[in-house]
Amino acid sequence: MKRKICVVVTARPSYSRIKTALLAIKNHPNLQLQLVLAASALLDRYGNATKFIEEDGFEITAKVFNVLEGENLTAAAKTTGIGILELSSVFDNIKPDIVVTIADRFETIATAIAASYMNIPLAHIQGGEVTGNIDEKVRHSITKLADYHFVASEGAYERVIRLGENPEMVFNTGCPSIDLAHHVKLQGELDFDPITKYGGVGGNPDIRNGYWVVMQHPVTTEVGSSRKHIEETLYAMMELNQPVFWFWPNVDAGADGTSTGIRSFREKNNLENFHFFKNMKPNDFLKLLNNCKGLVGNSSVGIRECAYLGVPVINIGSRQNKRERGNNVWDVTYDRNQIRNAAVQIDESARPESSNVYGGGEAGKIIAQQLSELPLIFHKTIAY
Numbered sequence: 001m002k003r004k005i006c007v008v009v010t011a012r013p014s015y016s017r018i019k020t021a022l023l024a025i026k027n028h029p030n031l032q033l034q035l036v037l038a039a040s041a042l043l044d045r046y047g048n049a050t051k052f053i054e055e056d057g058f059e060i061t062a063k064v065f066n067v068l069e070g071e072n073l074t075a076a077a078k079t080t081g082i083g084i085l086e087l088s089s090v091f092d093n094i095k096p097d098i099v100v101t102i103a104d105r106f107e108t109i110a111t112a113i114a115a116s117y118m119n120i121p122l123a124h125i126q127g128g129e130v131t132g133n134i135d136e137k138v139r140h141s142i143t144k145l146a147d148y149h150f151v152a153s154e155g156a157y158e159r160v161i162r163l164g165e166n167p168e169m170v171f172n173t174g175c176p177s178i179d180l181a182h183h184v185k186l187q188g189e190l191d192f193d194p195i196t197k198y199g200g201v202g203g204n205p206d207i208r209n210g211y212w213v214v215m216q217h218p219v220t221t222e223v224g225s226s227r228k229h230i231e232e233t234l235y236a237m238m239e240l241n242q243p244v245f246w247f248w249p250n251v252d253a254g255a256d257g258t259s260t261g262i263r264s265f266r267e268k269n270n271l272e273n274f275h276f277f278k279n280m281k282p283n284d285f286l287k288l289l290n291n292c293k294g295l296v297g298n299s300s301v302g303i304r305e306c307a308y309l310g311v312p313v314i315n316i317g318s319r320q321n322k323r324e325r326g327n328n329v330w331d332v333t334y335d336r337n338q339i340r341n342a343a344v345q346i347d348e349s350a351r352p353e354s355s356n357v358y359g360g361g362e363a364g365k366i367i368a369q370q371l372s373e374l375p376l377i378f379h380k381t382i383a384y
Contacts, residue, residue, distance in 0.1 A: 005371050006034040006061070006096030008087065009041050010107035011250060013301070015049045016282030018102050018125065020179035020364030022058060030372045034094050038064035038083060039107035040251035045278070052281045062090045066107070073223065073253045076106045083110030091118055098123055098371060101146075104131075104139035106252075112145040119378045123148040123371065126175065128156030128163075130322040134220040147377050150367050152178075152304070152358045155324045166380070173366045174359015177282075181305045182361030184286040185354075194245060194288060198280055203272035205243030212237065212343070213289055215247040216297035218254025219319050226257035229334045233296065233316060234265045236339035237274070245288065246276045294346045296339065302329065307355040312346040314339055326355030 005025050009015050026033045035058055041049045042063055053060065066082040068075040087110055091099065099115040101108050103126045115122045124146035130136050143149065143163055151157045152175035160170050195204060205211065216233055218226035230249075237244050249258040262276070280288065286305060289295060294312035295302045298320060302313035307326030315329050316339065330346065332338035 002030055002032040003098070003372060004032045004034055004094070004096045005098050005100060006036060006091070006094060007100040007102075008036045008038060008108075008111040009049065009053075009102070010037075010039040010083075010111070011041055011105055012049050012279055013250070013299075014041065014102045014105070014108075015053060016180060016285070017175065017177045018100075019056070019282055020176045021100075021125070021367045022364075024364040024368035025371065026058070028368045028372055031368060033058070034061045034096055035059065036062045036064065036087070036090055038087065038111075039067050039079065039105075043067060043251070045248075049279065052279070055281075061094060064090060066110075067251060070256075072256070073220070076220070076253045080106050080110045083107050084114050087111055087114040088118060091115060091120060096120060097376060098148075098374075100125065100371075101142060102126060104129075104135040104142070106134075106138060109138050109142055112142045116145045116378070121148070121374075121376050121378045122146045123150060123367075125150045125367070126152050126156075128158075128160035129153070129324070130159070131320055135319075147379075148370070148374055150363075150370070152363075153324050169374075169377075171366070171370055173370075174356075174361075174363040175304055176363040176367065177301075177305055178308050178356075178359040179361050179364050180282055181286055181290075181308045184283060184290050185309055187287065190287055190291040192284060192287070194277070194280070194284075195275055197284070198277055200275055200277040202246075202266075202275035205245075205273045205275060207243045210293045211243035211245060212240075212294055212296055213245050213247070213292045214296045215299040215301065216258070216316060217249045217299065217319065218252050218258045219298070219317060220253050222318070223254035223257070225334075226254035227261040229317065230258045230261040231265060232334045232336045233339060234262065234269075236336040236343070237296065238269060238271065239336065240340055240343050242273060242293070242343075244274045245292075246274055248276065248278045294343065296343070304358045307357055308359075310352045310354040312349070312352060314342045314346070324357050326352065326357055328352035328355070 101111040127143040157172040330342040
């Protein structure tokens with residue numbers, strides 16, 4: 001009988017972080033994939049991932065609508081609670097042998113809590129990393145709930161073991177998103193028109209001489225400043241006067257401030273060089289990154305995939321504090337002059353070398369094989 005592996009995808013970026021593992025699980029002779037979509041991964045305003053997932057050939061086992069409106073700290077806490085309730089029902093219905101949860105979002109811990117209290121073995125991808133905000137608390141909490149740990153770097157591997165986890169259940173697989181980046185890196189030039197393929201809103205910038213990509217999310221411990229933060233980036237990129245492809249923020253607390261700041265700025269300024277998107281297929285997004293001048297913002301894609309691709313990154317603020325990184329990152333504060341000056345430096349510098357700090361392109365296959373072989377446990381097996 002095939003072992004049933006339930007993977008819960010709760011946000012737009014999580015799909016790209018797990019896609020190659022989903023493929024490997026689906027194609028493994030001894031595994032059955034159960035794919036559950038939940039939270040912001042189902043919402044149009046945050047780039048509904050359902051269409052892309054189904055187009056990639058995956059069958060969705062269940063959908064969990066649990067996001068409360070508000071985009072504030074209270075809504076995030078309540079959304080987590082609803083997620084626990086709804087996911088518990090899903091797990092009871094489909095009876096997985098192992099549940100897989102990804103990274104560090106507030107919806108992710110709902111998956112971990114539900115599985116743990118139902119005595120279902122729990123696998124965690126991307127544990128052991130540090131960022132210095134609420135995500136780090138969530139990530140380390142999931143580590144203590146999880147039974148198997150598929151980490152993305154050597155530093156994360158060592159940290160999970162220092163947290164008291166059984167070394168025999170910790171595996172440095174690399175990040176599955178690097179598997180996608182590896183294929184994209186081999187493909188070379190951008191082979192589609194982003195605006196024609198994905199629509200979006202804004203101008204129609206001429207990208208023949210290059211373009212920038214911006215992806216900036218609110219910081220959950222700095223929610224009162226999210227509008228001010230995004231306005232500094234908007235001013236910097238407008239003053240740079242170069243083509244920009246801008247992606248909408250995620251569902252974290254403070255997203256209202258970020259979104260309102262963008263809309264207000266668009267109404268008051270001529271942004272013919274800007275075009276805004278909600279979502280793209282993972283491969284297309286990485287192709288867009290691979291061919292850009294640089295990524296601006298605070299997304300972990302700048303720390304992970306861009307390190308492997310050798311794409312310059314202007315990393316703004318505290319959201320990615322302390323993460324292991326390659327030599328592709330320029331760290332700046334929420335200041336338009338620092339952001340603009342970093343962009344000018346990047347324009348005048350050679351492209352950074354590729355880094356394998358988050359793996360070399362085989363994570364998905366390694367994770368699937370481990371899931372097929374590991375003993376089914378739902379309790380800790382090491383003494384403190």
